Amino acid sequence: MAEFSPGLEGVVAAETAVSEVDGANGRLIYRGGYLIEDLVPVATYEEVAYLLWHGDLPNEKELEALRKQMAGARRLNPSARGTLMAMDAQTDPMDVLRTVVSAQGVAKSLTKPTLDEAIALTAIFPTIVGAAWRRRQGKEPVEPRDDLGHAANLLWMMEGKEPDTERARWVDTYLVLLADHGLNASTFAARVVASTGSDLASCVVGAIAALKGPAHGGATFAARSMLDKIGSAQNAEQWLADAHARHERFSGFGHRVYRTYDPRAKILREMAETAAPDLYKTAARTEEVALKILHEAHPERPNATNVDFWASVVLSGAGIPKELFTTLFATSRVSGWTAHVLESLADLRIIRPASRWIGPQPGKKPLQLAKR
Amino acid sequence: MTSAYVPGLEGIVASQTGISMVDGQNGRLVYQGYVIADLAEQMSFEEVAFLLWEGRLPTRAELEALSLELAGHRSLTQAATIALDALPMDTDPMDILRSVVSVQGAEHKLEKPSVPLAIRATASFPTILAMFNRRQLGLEPIKSRRELGHAANYLYMLNGKESSPEIVRALNTYLVLLADHGMNASTFAARVIASTESDLISALVGAIGALKGPAHGGAPAAVIEQLELIGTADRAEQWMRDARKRKVKFMGFGHRIYRVYDPRAAILKEMCRRMNPKFYELATRVEEVALQILHEEHPERPQSTNVEFYSAGVLQAIGLPKEFFTPTFAVSRVAGWSAHVLEQAANNRIIRPQSEYIGPEPRKPVPLAERA
Numbered sequence: 001m002a003e004f005s006p007g008l009e010g011v012v013a014a015e016t017a018v019s020e021v022d023g024a025n026g027r028l029i030y031r032g033g034y035l036i037e038d039l040v041p042v043a044t045y046e047e048v049a050y051l052l053w054h055g056d057l058p059n060e061k062e063l064e065a066l067r068k069q070m071a072g073a074r075r076l077n078p079s080a081r082g083t084l085m086a087m088d089a090q091t092d093p094m095d096v097l098r099t100v101v102s103a104q105g106v107a108k109s110l111t112k113p114t115l116d117e118a119i120a121l122t123a124i125f126p127t128i129v130g131a132a133w134r135r136r137q138g139k140e141p142v143e144p145r146d147d148l149g150h151a152a153n154l155l156w157m158m159e160g161k162e163p164d165t166e167r168a169r170w171v172d173t174y175l176v177l178l179a180d181h182g183l184n185a186s187t188f189a190a191r192v193v194a195s196t197g198s199d200l201a202s203c204v205v206g207a208i209a210a211l212k213g214p215a216h217g218g219a220t221f222a223a224r225s226m227l228d229k230i231g232s233a234q235n236a237e238q239w240l241a242d243a244h245a246r247h248e249r250f251s252g253f254g255h256r257v258y259r260t261y262d263p264r265a266k267i268l269r270e271m272a273e274t275a276a277p278d279l280y281k282t283a284a285r286t287e288e289v290a291l292k293i294l295h296e297a298h299p300e301r302p303n304a305t306n307v308d309f310w311a312s313v314v315l316s317g318a319g320i321p322k323e324l325f326t327t328l329f330a331t332s333r334v335s336g337w338t339a340h341v342l343e344s345l346a347d348l349r350i351i352r353p354a355s356r357w358i359g360p361q362p363g364k365k366p367l368q369l370a371k372r
Numbered sequence: 373m374t375s376a377y378v379p380g381l382e383g384i385v386a387s388q389t390g391i392s393m394v395d396g397q398n399g400r401l402v403y404q405g406y407v408i409a410d411l412a413e414q415m416s417f418e419e420v421a422f423l424l425w426e427g428r429l430p431t432r433a434e435l436e437a438l439s440l441e442l443a444g445h446r447s448l449t450q451a452a453t454i455a456l457d458a459l460p461m462d463t464d465p466m467d468i469l470r471s472v473v474s475v476q477g478a479e480h481k482l483e484k485p486s487v488p489l490a491i492r493a494t495a496s497f498p499t500i501l502a503m504f505n506r507r508q509l510g511l512e513p514i515k516s517r518r519e520l521g522h523a524a525n526y527l528y529m530l531n532g533k534e535s536s537p538e539i540v541r542a543l544n545t546y547l548v549l550l551a552d553h554g555m556n557a558s559t560f561a562a563r564v565i566a567s568t569e570s571d572l573i574s575a576l577v578g579a580i581g582a583l584k585g586p587a588h589g590g591a592p593a594a595v596i597e598q599l600e601l602i603g604t605a606d607r608a609e610q611w612m613r614d615a616r617k618r619k620v621k622f623m624g625f626g627h628r629i630y631r632v633y634d635p636r637a638a639i640l641k642e643m644c645r646r647m648n649p650k651f652y653e654l655a656t657r658v659e660e661v662a663l664q665i666l667h668e669e670h671p672e673r674p675q676s677t678n679v680e681f682y683s684a685g686v687l688q689a690i691g692l693p694k695e696f697f698t699p700t701f702a703v704s705r706v707a708g709w710s711a712h713v714l715e716q717a718a719n720n721r722i723i724r725p726q727s728e729y730i731g732p733e734p735r736k737p738v739p740l741a742e743r744a
Contacts, residue, residue, distance in 0.1 A: 005375075007722055008386055009721075009725075012377040012726050012727065012728050014377075017730050019729075029729070032731065033734050033735045034735065042738075057737055060740060063740065079459045082455065083455040083458055083459070087455075087475060088478070091478045092478070095474070095477075096478070098478075102467070103455065103458070103459065105467070106460065108460075110464065110585075110590065182726070184724060186568070188723065188724065188725060189561055189564045189565055192560055192561045193581045195380070196557050196582050196586070196587045197585035198584045198585035198590075202584055205577055205581055206582065209570055209574030209577050210568050210578065212570040212571070212574050213570035214568070214569045215720075216569075217568075218568075350557055350587045350588065350628075351380050351557055351560065352556055352560065353381035354383055354385050354386065354554075355386065355389045355554055357390070358389065358390045359390030359404055360405030362395065362400060362405055364406060365410060366406050366410055366415065366429055372430070
């Protein structure tokens with residue numbers, strides 16, 4: 001039997017054409033062979049979702065058809081609506097998303113995942129996120145708008161007013177950047193669920209469940225919370241030195257894959273300067289000091305600013321409250337999750353690894369209750 | 373270092389565990405050191421759940437405390453009750469379980485997995501299923517009875533009357549036998565989710581999604597359906613040889629691990645002989661023929677009756693509708709899932725394997741207007 005590699009680090013668990021993280025060269029490649037920095041200037045989120053599902057970018061007609069299909073799938077069905085309205089308004093938005101996606105996806109009998117289901121599930125996320133946010137504020141959810149793109153509709157559903165194009169573009173770029181990232185934990189969870197022959201909603205619900213963890217999707221919230229505590233560029237050095245002395249981890253730093261600067265973080269960093277000028281100053285100084293401290297402590301480790309750090313600044317600039325950051329991540333990644341599930345169907349094999357026994361020697365005899 | 377791709381992670385050690393061990397060579401299933409045959413018909417499900425969570429069998433006082441805790445958490449929250457009523461009557465009960473467990477466990481803030489949370493979740497599964505089944509039948513829900521054990525209360529809430537001690541014992545034995553089974557796909561899904569530091573309910577919801585797949589827990593109803601098609605023992609050989617020519621899969625056969633007879637199947641088979649003679653007569657003949665045909669086709673493969681084959685006969689004898697076979701598997705396995713989540717959380721590293729990119733080499737995207 002093979003060696004135990006904690007966290008399956010370095011173990012290849014799937015073959016995929018959906019995306020590739022080339023950590024050594026700091027490249028993120030999306031399906032079709034496109035580098036992330038080449039896609040950002042030319043493609044909206046809907047185009048990238050199409051790319052992940054189909055393998056190439058859509059032409060104008062194909063894109064129009066996808067937009068229509070998504071706009072037509074933005075309304076909750078009665079099960080999902082009933083479930084949403086039953087939930088306490090202050091529920092963690094990720095728990096709302098997990099639950100309402102599950103309710104939206106219930107069926108009479110098991111069906112194989114399809115592209116149409118992937119499109120419908122992707123389309124419903126902004127509706128749930130927007131409704132969760134409005135209910136949290138004591139407001140009624142608003143109806144989705146068929147005439148808006150995915151990112152703009154998300155802001156509409158949160159705020160009930162049409163967003164300016166610049167904010168919608170920042171959100172859209174964020175959605176493009178986060179749509180897939182190799183075999184991360186939530187995508188892997190989706191593939192494990194899919195491997196038993198289960199349905200697409202079950203896969204997506206499992207992926208939301210995994211994304212919720214602070215070691216995965218919850219990291220953007222943690223990065224913004226740290227910036228809030230630091231407060232200003234002047235405070236950064238003192239705060240970080242103190243935190244380091246207390247052996248606190250710096251949120252927004254550290255990842256397993258990239259040896260160079262994360263290409264997504266690079267794009268977000270550039271956007272952050274315009275999107276959130278004040279927060280940018282605090283963040284830039286924080287990054288400078290954090291990297292210096294981390295380098296002094298571990299000179300052998302590579303540069304470690306991760307995507308969560310700069311995403312937290314850009315999303316703040318776009319007017320997204322930090323309580324919703326993880327749900328925004330999910331709103332983006334659902335296209336990648338579903339693309340992976342659909343890809344896995346071509347050669348479905350149950351993912352059932354082995355475990356190593358570290359318990360007591362087998363064969364001890366149980367004592368009767370009275371003798372324990 | 374990256375290892376070669378192994379489909380399904382077969383033979384790859386993904387975790388160290390002291391909860392259960394599947395000794396496929398010798399046909400042994402071991403819970404925390406105890407061989408399943410020594411537990412099956414002597415322990416209550418509650419004792420085994422305690423064993424999986426705490427690593428030892430409970431004293432009488434501990435068992436009483438656990439039973440009280442479980443009995444005290446059988447009611448659904450108001451949100452869960454409303455959500456249950458909002459879901460269509462003809463929904464797959466596994467989708468009901470996935471959605472209502474998600475509502476029932478929704479939180480304001482992320483909580484670390486703990487034994488008290490495992491107890492609460494375990495207590496809620498039978499209630500959700502029983503309430504849904506009664507609603508389907510147009511019957512009023514039944515309030516749980518504190519003095520009844522886990523198995524007895526599940527049957528009471530389904531039927532509105534107490535079942536005979538023999539039936540209760542049979543369900544209890546089934547629940548004990550299925551409570552854990554090494555690193556199966558649903559347990560692994562739960563551990564992947566827990567590895568991001570997500571909460572217990574998220575891990576359980578993901579596990580339910582994985583269990584639903586026909587390659588995992590979703591097959592016992594199909595065993596009954598196939599036996600119904602075969603009809604009688606004397607028709608078995610003819611039917612099965614014809615079916616095989618049409619590439620029909622034999623339901624309840626095949627697994628990756630046991631080289632000898634699955635120890636759980638052996639116990640369930642004997643229970644079928646006592647409790648469900650009609651099923652037993654047909655099933656034993658079908659098993660004989662299936663093993664004969666499978667051996668002719670693949671003489672190198674080991675004997676392959678799996679746990680679902682005789683589970684179906686036991687659950688039928690207990691009086692469960694076949695749509696509730698897989699959900700009842702979940703009623704049992706939730707004990708193991710939560711034990712694994714607790715073990716993962718106690719010594720965690722995010723489970724993030726690698727993928728092998730099989731897409732095209734990097735190239736430049738074409739702007740929308742220029743795409744063919």
